[in-house]
């Protein structure tokens with residue numbers, strides 16, 4: 081039987097937090113309603129949209145599916161903690177540069193998922209980018225601009241998947257994410273031929289500040 085701590089002690093965006101364990105709630109609810117970090121969005125509330133994505137010990141998780149108690153002793157990064165003080169994170173700068181945002185509701189989840197992917201794999205293939213973003217839904221910008229932002233940072237993002245069985249490193253699975261397939265529109269919009277050729281692929285540090 082799982083035993084939970086008396087208090088939830090966690091680090092959020094580098095700062096220590098302590099929360100009571102007086103009631104069950106999700107990590108999403110704790111972040112938004114108790115820590116006041118409303119950059120983490122609640123969309124579907126059942127693991128299907130990716131809007132609530134945060135990093136738990138550096139791995140993207142859907143916070144609507146994570147119990148608050150599971151954050152005990154762990155480090156959380158929300159969108160509020162991604163920038164380095166007054167300097168946006170390279171993924172944030174890339175989104176800004178190609179205007180990969182409209183309403184912005186999905187944006188924190190996409191940015192955190194991409195940041196985590198590039199942290200563990202700086203040169204992912206397009207197939208790996210699609211896998212990392214599988215199940216992240218955007219209802220207004222569409223996926224083309226989001227992929228253009230990734231392509232600014234990852235030169236291999238336009239590489240066609242290699243034939244045959246998958247090879248090389250694979251991104252680790254998000255343990256909180258159920259086996260959810262993207263909506264039919266998502267993979268169609270994310271086909272390589274939909275994208276204009278890129279003329280330059282600056283590194284993370286070269287994306288304009």
Ligand code: FES
Nearest residue numbers: 123125127130144
């Ligand atoms: S709100 Fe968590 S996946 Fe949609």
Ligand code: FES
Nearest residue numbers: 183184186218219
């Ligand atoms: S920017 Fe509006 S849902 Fe993605």
